[in-house]
Amino acid sequence: MPIVINPLNRCSRPLKILLNNHGSNAKAAEVSTTYYWDHSKTLKGKNPLDAILLSQRTNGTDFISHAIAAARALEEIAQVKIPENAQIIRNILLGLDIIYGHITHFYQYVLPDYIPIPRSGNPSGVDVDYRISSDVVEKMITHMWTSYEIRRTIHNLIALIGGKAPHVSNIVAGGVSKALSGPDAIRAKSMLRQVSDFINREYTHDIWQIKVAYRDFFNIGGWEGRLLTFGEFPQKENSNYYISPKALDESGLVNIQKSLLTVEYSGSYFEAETKGNSLKTQFRPVPDKAGGYSWTKGIVYSKQTYETGAVARMFLSGNKIIADLGTNAVSVMGRLRARLEECYRLAEQMRIWIDQLNPKERVASEFEIPKEGEAISFAESSGGSIVHCLSINKGKIDIYNIFDSYSWNICPTTYEGQRNPMERAITGIRIANNKYPIQVFRIIRSF
Amino acid sequence: MKKLSRRQFLKICAASGAAAGLSQLWIPALAEAFGEAAKANLPVVWIQGSACGGCSTSFINSVHPELREILSEVLDLTFHPNLGQTAAPMDTGRNHRGKFILVIEGAIPKANKGAFNIIGEDSSGNDIPLIDVVSNLGEMAGTVVAVGTCASYGGVSAVEPNVSYSVGVENLIDPGKVINIPGCPPHPDWIVGTLGHIMLYGKPDLDDFGRPKMFYGGLIHNNCPLRQYFENSIFATKAGEKGCMLMMGCKGPIAFGDCPTRQWNGSSSWCVSGNAPCIGCTDPKFPELTMPFYQKMPEISIPGISSTADNIGKVLGVATTAGVAIHFTGSLISGRLGRKNKSKEGD
Ligand code: SF4
Numbered sequence: 162m163p164i165v166i167n168p169l170n171r172c173s174r175p176l177k178i179l180l181n182n183h184g185s186n187a188k189a190a191e192v193s194t195t196y197y198w199d200h201s202k203t204l205k206g207k208n209p210l211d212a213i214l215l216s217q218r219t220n221g222t223d224f225i226s227h228a229i230a231a232a233r234a235l236e237e238i239a240q241v242k243i244p245e246n247a248q249i250i251r252n253i254l255l256g257l258d259i260i261y262g263h264i265t266h267f268y269q270y271v272l273p274d275y276i277p278i279p280r281s282g283n284p285s286g287v288d289v290d291y292r293i294s295s296d297v298v299e300k301m302i303t304h305m306w307t308s309y310e311i312r313r314t315i316h317n318l319i320a321l322i323g324g325k326a327p328h329v330s331n332i333v334a335g336g337v338s339k340a341l342s343g344p345d346a347i348r349a350k351s352m353l354r355q356v357s358d359f360i361n362r363e364y365t366h367d368i369w370q371i372k373v374a375y376r377d378f379f380n381i382g383g384w385e386g387r388l389l390t391f392g393e394f395p396q397k398e399n400s401n402y403y404i405s406p407k408a409l410d411e412s413g414l415v416n417i418q419k420s421l422l423t424v425e426y427s428g429s430y431f432e433a434e435t436k437g438n439s440l441k442t443q444f445r446p447v448p449d450k451a452g453g454y455s456w457t458k459g460i461v462y463s464k465q466t467y468e469t470g471a472v473a474r475m476f477l478s479g480n481k482i483i484a485d486l487g488t489n490a491v492s493v494m495g496r497l498r499a500r501l502e503e504c505y506r507l508a509e510q511m512r513i514w515i516d517q518l519n520p521k522e523r524v525a526s527e528f529e530i531p532k533e534g535e536a537i538s539f540a541e542s543s544g545g546s547i548v549h550c551l552s553i554n555k556g557k558i559d560i561y562n563i564f565d566s567y568s569w570n571i572c573p574t575t576y577e578g579q580r581n582p583m584e585r586a587i588t589g590i591r592i593a594n595n596k597y598p599i600q601v602f603r604i605i606r607s608f
Numbered sequence: 609m610k611k612l613s614r615r616q617f618l619k620i621c622a623a624s625g626a627a628a629g630l631s632q633l634w635i636p637a638l639a640e641a642f643g644e645a646a647k648a649n650l651p652v653v654w655i656q657g658s659a660c661g662g663c664s665t666s667f668i669n670s671v672h673p674e675l676r677e678i679l680s681e682v683l684d685l686t687f688h689p690n691l692g693q694t695a696a697p698m699d700t701g702r703n704h705r706g707k708f709i710l711v712i713e714g715a716i717p718k719a720n721k722g723a724f725n726i727i728g729e730d731s732s733g734n735d736i737p738l739i740d741v742v743s744n745l746g747e748m749a750g751t752v753v754a755v756g757t758c759a760s761y762g763g764v765s766a767v768e769p770n771v772s773y774s775v776g777v778e779n780l781i782d783p784g785k786v787i788n789i790p791g792c793p794p795h796p797d798w799i800v801g802t803l804g805h806i807m808l809y810g811k812p813d814l815d816d817f818g819r820p821k822m823f824y825g826g827l828i829h830n831n832c833p834l835r836q837y838f839e840n841s842i843f844a845t846k847a848g849e850k851g852c853m854l855m856m857g858c859k860g861p862i863a864f865g866d867c868p869t870r871q872w873n874g875s876s877s878w879c880v881s882g883n884a885p886c887i888g889c890t891d892p893k894f895p896e897l898t899m900p901f902y903q904k905m906p907e908i909s910i911p912g913i914s915s916t917a918d919n920i921g922k923v924l925g926v927a928t929t930a931g932v933a934i935h936f937t938g939s940l941i942s943g944r945l946g947r948k949n950k951s952k953e954g955d
Contacts, residue, residue, distance in 0.1 A: 168688065168730045170686050170687075171686055173726075175688055196657075196717075196738070197717065198659075198765075200764065208902070209904065210901070211895075214887060215895065215899075218764045218792065221660040221661035221662025221665040222661060224662070265665075309668065309676060312669040313873075316873050320873030320874070321876060324872075324881060325880025325882070326666075328793065330879040330880075330887075331883065331884055333884075338883040339882050339883040339884075340884060358774055446771055448723035448724055449723060524847075
């Protein structure tokens with residue numbers, strides 16, 4: 162009897178998981194999304210500028226990444242450079258969005274798999290492999306409530322810069338629409354301090370507790386471990402926080418070539434309306450498509466599936482703590498640790514960015530959007546790499562394809578039969594209780 | 609004991625978030641409402657439909673901290689039925705038939721018998737489409753709250769060609785028990801305030817589009833801090849310029865909500881304060897009608913009426929004191945019929 166988990170909640174979108182098991186061993190796995198959520202049809206025929214606002218609606222947590230990817234696509238088509246100030250403000254917003262994503266991921270999605278949290282859906286009377294003592298658990302639950310406070314602070318800060326959150330109004334083609342005033346910069350710094358304090362104290366404490374109690378999970382949830390990042394946080398003068406685009410495959414580190422990116426949709430509920438497998442492929446949703454099992458449109462590099470996200474960014478940029486984990490970096494605990502590590506780095510860097518703002522300089526370059534053109538743009542998000550593919554025809558959007566972290570981490574099975582990182586990570590693991598496969602939950606939610 | 613009269617409660621809800629004195633009343637009043645609901649074991653069931661998750665994000669992290677824990681007594685903060693527990697909300701529904709509050713976030717795709725959103729499966733492995741869950745639970749619920757523009761009217765999912773045939777909740781459930789809280793996402797105060805009102809006094813007064821008047825009674829344009837620029841015809845024409853955002857595409861003259869006075873995220877900002885136009889996200893026709901976001905509203909032609917934002921401004925300019933007239937103009941220029949009119953047509 163296969164194990165079916167449908168839906169698995171506390172993920173950035175609910176997932177369906179199917180495990181063909183052999184006794185207590187998972188043989189083959191399928192991980193998929195359960196509903197159609199795609200803005201290509203909505204954006205077709207629209208004014209290209211609308212993509213910045215509309216594509217944010219892809220994800221209520223990683224919305225800044227989408228706004229930035231959309232703006233970058235427009236700027237690439239127009240071949241426009243944005244002012245340094247705009248670059249910095251976008252970096253700050255994106256940094257905040259990523260920290261927000263990591264805190265949400267840990268406290269809302271991950272934590273209830275390790276400690277009993279009231280009303281988070283844990284079953285009673287089932288052995289859930291809890292290992293942390295109750296006085297510590299109590300403390301961690303207090304921290305969980307504080308995490309909502311900190312998320313609120315982060316969104317207040319995003320709103321101070323970007324209008325409101327979720328979904329900001331200030332990111333425009335050519336830069337941003339508002340400079341950060343002197344008094345606002347001071348407010349921003351004091352809010353940042355609260356966020357840093359939380360990361361350094363509560364978040365660190367809680368990751369530490371879990372890491373110590375669940376050391377074995379450094380060896381669980383791994384796979385071949387191909388990693389990829391498109392790089393992030395550009396600045397004119399290379400700051401000390403710049404991640405360059407890179408991928409790691411079986412042969413070692415490689416530089417990324419855009420031309421090697423293609424779509425994978427045979428296992429999805431999408432059919433192509435055009436030939437080939439370029440990112441410009443136009444799709445039509447077909448919910449009863451034969452062989453379809455997921456609502457995610459996949460993306461691959463050099464025909465291979467890759468894992469993206471904090472662990473890829475930290476590992477590939479040579480972060481010492483994560484790189485030192487070696488192959489154990491790509492594991493349940495490695496992923497959780499990498500997110501925390503990224504929070505440290507970003508929180509630190511954000512203060513520097515605020516100081517680098519030059520109040521006398523512009524925040525946007527002016528330009529007309531060309532009537533024709535094509536672009537593939539990237540942005541990183543808390544969950545992984547985002548790719549936007551835009552084609553403008555007669556001044557209107559002709560094609561707009563959005564790929565997000567799920568397009569990588571749960572790319573539907575490729576033409577060549579290659580499975581995605583999440584599926585690979587749960588294949589072959591030992592399951593203690595087929596009715597409540599907690600190991601599976603921990604692996605899936607570590608992404 | 610009920611500390612606040614309904615009239616007082618409404619006054620507090622309508623007040624701006626920045627009015628600190630009032631929020632000291634607002635928190636205890638809502639805390640009382642949720643506390644009572646918890647005692648009476650009145651559950652709130654929250655179901656996520658086809659959505660980006662921004663509505664629950666807006667709600668959960670921005671709700672006042674003192675309310676959040678109390679709320680968690682009546683509401684599961686995971687916002688989505690748990691693994692293998694698709695049946696759980698149904699049990700809640702049956703046990704509290706006619707009483708519980710159903711909250712829907714996200715649109716509901718109707719095409720292919722709901723196959724565009726499968727929310728889970730039953731014990732024999734059959735797919736359960738979202739549409740079935742919403743219809744069944746909706747029928748059992750006492751009140752249904754549609755959170756966000758997607759759940760209210762279809763929103764971003766319902767833009768032409770709307771291949772999944774996504775609709776808002778009132779398309780499936782008797783509109784008489786549906787309250788719409790549009791916004792992309794909605795302000796958390798709009799959500800908690802409405803829930804509190806339902807718990808303390810029942811359904812709040814709604815406008816023609818099912819939106820609580822206490823939050824959506826006014827036109828954005830009428831309370832906009834940039835209104836003086838508008839009156840003096842000082843318009844921004846590029847990002848960062850001083851002036852009214854009309855030429856930059858502002859939809860404030862057709863959108864209802866209290867963003868300019870309530871403000872967002874800690875009461876200090878909103879879309880327009882990011883030097884950006886209002887995109888009209890509370891409008892029943894958002895985003896279809898309000899795109900292109902960065903273009904000045906075109907001439908809006910409705911049978912018998914032809915108008916431009918400029919002369920709408922003139923109309924509003926002379927009618928600022930006559931609230932009713934403004935509302936009327938606002939609904940009219942949105943080019944839609946409210947649900948009351950719709951039902952008269954037998955739609
Ligand atoms: S048009 Fe927009 S920016 Fe101008 S006054 Fe009205 S709401 Fe404010």
